[in-house]
Amino acid sequence: MKSEPDVYSIDDLKRDKREPWDGIRNYQVRNMFRDQMQIGDLAFFYHSNCKPPAIVGVMSIVSEAYPDPTQFDPKSRYFDAKSDKENPRWLLRDVKYKRKLKREITLQELKEQKKLENFRLNQRGNRLSVIPVTESEWNFILGLE
DNA sequence: GCCAACGTTGGC
């Protein structure tokens, strides 16, 4: 799961311990939140749009999917005037801090790994901010730590 | 700052 560190970083999550992962405005990600995730699932925290982009920590999914309140807040940058309270368009899940990696695993390093050729993060043009990770990819990446 | 690779919007 990607976040820009100057907006919300792994250290922010370490401080907050638990946080709603709000601001998702992409239908594919919305559907993943709704259908694919389960409470207890683990996720990597990825710092995007920074130097260097890297996987920096591990967190867990700790809630079911529920409506993202920022879509109804006109003051929020994530406000969506077309969303309806009766039928909310955007969902989120709460995540909980688990740990920081012992060291950052940079995108560059991930791209150098033959075993991660098919990893979605490594594929060009991939702009999804939440990306599925297979169990073998997960274990391999943790082995790089 | 550039730009590739999307996703979204809206006219037709």
Add this chain to the structure above:
DNA sequence: GCCAACGTTGGC
């Protein structure tokens, strides 16, 4: 339903 124009993401 098509597609041009526009907006966004995010690596570089």
